[in-house]
Amino acid sequence: MTAPLILDKIVKGYQDGKEYQEILSKVSLSVEKGQTTAVIGPSGSGKSTFLSVAGALLSPDSGAVIINGQSIAGFSAKQLANIRLNQIGYIFQAANLVPYLTVKEQLKLVIEMNRNWSKDAQLRVKEALGDVGLGERLNAYPHQLSGGEKQRVAIARAFMNDPDIILADEPTANLDQARSHEIVRLIAKEAKEKNKAAILVTHDEKLLEYCSVVYTIEAGELVKRT
Amino acid sequence: MFALAIKEIRFFKLKYSLIGFILFLLASLVFIVSGLAGGLSLNNVAMLENSHANHFFLSEDAENRLDQSGYIVDDLLEALPREGGWEPFLIQNYRLDADSSETKLAVTMMPVDPNSFLYPGVIEGTDLSDSEAIEIVVDQSMKVDGVTIGDTLYEEDNDLSFEVIGFTEGQTYRHAPVAYLAETAFYSLELTPHTVANAIVIETEETVLQAAITGAFDEGVWVGKADVIDGVPGHSSEQMSLNMMIFFLIVIAVFVLAAFFYILTIQKLNQFGVLKALGASNQFLIGATLLQVLTLTTVSLILAIGFTYFITTILPEGMPFDFNSGLLVQYSVTMLAVSLIGALLSAIKIVKIDPQQAIGRVE
Numbered sequence: 001m002t003a004p005l006i007l008d009k010i011v012k013g014y015q016d017g018k019e020y021q022e023i024l025s026k027v028s029l030s031v032e033k034g035q036t037t038a039v040i041g042p043s044g045s046g047k048s049t050f051l052s053v054a055g056a057l058l059s060p061d062s063g064a065v066i067i068n069g070q071s072i073a074g075f076s077a078k079q080l081a082n083i084r085l086n087q088i089g090y091i092f093q094a095a096n097l098v099p100y101l102t103v104k105e106q107l108k109l110v111i112e113m114n115r116n117w118s119k120d121a122q123l124r125v126k127e128a129l130g131d132v133g134l135g136e137r138l139n140a141y142p143h144q145l146s147g148g149e150k151q152r153v154a155i156a157r158a159f160m161n162d163p164d165i166i167l168a169d170e171p172t173a174n175l176d177q178a179r180s181h182e183i184v185r186l187i188a189k190e191a192k193e194k195n196k197a198a199i200l201v202t203h204d205e206k207l208l209e210y211c212s213v214v215y216t217i218e219a220g221e222l223v224k225r226t
Numbered sequence: 227m228f229a230l231a232i233k234e235i236r237f238f239k240l241k242y243s244l245i246g247f248i249l250f251l252l253a254s255l256v257f258i259v260s261g262l263a264g265g266l267s268l269n270n271v272a273m274l275e276n277s278h279a280n281h282f283f284l285s286e287d288a289e290n291r292l293d294q295s296g297y298i299v300d301d302l303l304e305a306l307p308r309e310g311g312w313e314p315f316l317i318q319n320y321r322l323d324a325d326s327s328e329t330k331l332a333v334t335m336m337p338v339d340p341n342s343f344l345y346p347g348v349i350e351g352t353d354l355s356d357s358e359a360i361e362i363v364v365d366q367s368m369k370v371d372g373v374t375i376g377d378t379l380y381e382e383d384n385d386l387s388f389e390v391i392g393f394t395e396g397q398t399y400r401h402a403p404v405a406y407l408a409e410t411a412f413y414s415l416e417l418t419p420h421t422v423a424n425a426i427v428i429e430t431e432e433t434v435l436q437a438a439i440t441g442a443f444d445e446g447v448w449v450g451k452a453d454v455i456d457g458v459p460g461h462s463s464e465q466m467s468l469n470m471m472i473f474f475l476i477v478i479a480v481f482v483l484a485a486f487f488y489i490l491t492i493q494k495l496n497q498f499g500v501l502k503a504l505g506a507s508n509q510f511l512i513g514a515t516l517l518q519v520l521t522l523t524t525v526s527l528i529l530a531i532g533f534t535y536f537i538t539t540i541l542p543e544g545m546p547f548d549f550n551s552g553l554l555v556q557y558s559v560t561m562l563a564v565s566l567i568g569a570l571l572s573a574i575k576i577v578k579i580d581p582q583q584a585i586g587r588v589e
Contacts, residue, residue, distance in 0.1 A: 048585050051585050052582050052585050055503070055585065057503060057581050057582040057584075057585060058582055077508075078507060078508075081502065081505050081506065081507045081508075081581075082505065082507075083505075084503065084504065084505040084581075085504065085505025085506070086505070088505075090503055090504060090584070092500065092503075092584055092585065096496075096497075096500040096584060098497060098501070099237070099497075100233050100234045100236070100237030100238060101230075101233060105229075105233065109230065109501075110504055110505070112227070112229070112230075113501075113504070113505060113506050113507075113510055114505075141237075157504075161505075169585050
């Protein structure tokens with residue numbers, strides 16, 4: 001069985017004024033199902049760019065992004081949106097919930113974007129929210145939730161369309177120590193239980209205990225930590 | 227998509243009711259001004275619009291104005307009997323005294339053959355007959371002045387008394403009610419030694435008849451009803467200024483709405499970026515935005531229509547106001563199109579949003 005996400009010799013740079021700056025140089029990575037892979041590095045090391053490329057938001061200058069055995073090079077904006085919708089689940093720094101939707105509706109939205117709403121989906125929403133410990137807050141609005149609760153909704157949302165890949169971008173940036181551990185533990189647990197390949201990008205060393213594989217990103221290069 | 231649009235409106239009630247209210251006011255103003263335009267127009271030319279006379283033979287230098295045109299038709303009467311299908315069209319301005327009114331009432335007196343196509347018939351009271359009794363059938367708008375059936379209206383200059391025997395409807399000309407008088411009665415008054423007319427009219431186009439009539443006079447041209455209506459003094463300038471107001475209201479609506487929807491979209495750019503990163507297509511986001519605008523506009527338009535009808539019930543009775551459903555549909559569709567155009571401007575912005583901005587950004 002192939003890994004759901006393979007990055008093969010990814011190079012990505014930006015034109016900064018007259019200079020060309022290489023952010024990622026020959027980054028290769030393969031993530032396995034059921035595992036949480038951490039990518040750790042200081043700010044400015046290219047973490048965000050790495051995640052954008054891995055998440056089909058940015059095309060690399062060279063190298064291949066292979067999602068479930070399929071290279072996404074040359075995909076149209078619409079095809080990429082579809083890949084993001086069905087095969088990738090995102091968890092952002094801020095929960096980025098839609099302010100006017102209840103917790104339940106946040107999850108319903110991503111299913112609706114997929115035109116898949118059904119009775120069965122309704123059950124899935126309830127189950128997913130139960131899994132992240134929000135079974136009692138189905139009808140709360142984002143402004144009624146704490147930072148940790150919002151992030152949990154975001155986690156449930158990321159898993160909703162049953163993607164194979166979960167990308168978490170500093171999901172604990174806005175949270176205190178205790179909450180951060182809780183959230184990362186939850187992501188790792190969900191990834192394991194639901195057999196997803198999760199990538200956690202963070203700068204916090206303390207959170208690495210929940211991850212099975214750890215990579216360090218430095219000066220555009222990805223190094224496996226042993 | 228629709229649920230998303232509705233939920234947002236429900237959540238941000240104040241924001242959306244303000245926009246809805248502005249839409250409502252603009253639409254109401256468009257409806258009311260066009261109702262007024264319609265009412266004034268009707269008041270000015272209803273008699274012509276409702277008339278069965280469709281072709282008018284007018285003096286060449288009359289510039290399509292009935293009051294500038296005049297014929298003595300004695301010769302024509304001898305040469306060509308009226309059974310051939312023509313009628314003399316005669317209007318005269320009278321100022322009448324009524325017991326019920328302190329001021330003199332202006333009417334357009336129109337002597338007609340009660341059996342001809344020029345006579346509209348009554349909606350109340352008795353019809354005119356070929357008698358020499360000085361009886362008139364007047365437009366029902368005279369009821370506002372307190373005129374009732376059986377009243378006598380007095381004309382001072384010629385010392386004439388007219389008895390009102392019936393009411394007709396939709397018969398006003400140059401903002402004055404039309405009073406129909408039997409031709410036989412009119413000529414028995416011997417106000418003129420000749421049979422006179424402002425115009426010769428026929429109901430349907432008949433080449434032979436028209437040529438015969440043309441031949442009987444030294445000069446004159448055949449003019450269609452629409453041109454005669456346009457020739458009524460004040461009609462086109464009145465309509466033009468009101469239509470200009472409506473036009474500008476709609477232009478204002480385009481810009482106000484476009485600005486509103488644009489700002490709304492700008493406010494939501496981050497949110498749209500996140501939704502795009504989550505996999506929402508442009509189509510989905512634009513669809514939700516347009517549906518939202520459509521909902522908002524439809525609700526506002528329905529309220530505006532209701533408000534306009536309410537206004538018509540509280541307007542003073544003599545106020546000219548005519549708002550028909552044809553116009554209503556026409557302007558509603560225009561307003562709907564206008565707000566959708568405004569919203570489409572924001573669609574460009576939505577397409578341009580880069581979903582990548584959702585990564586690496588703290589709220």
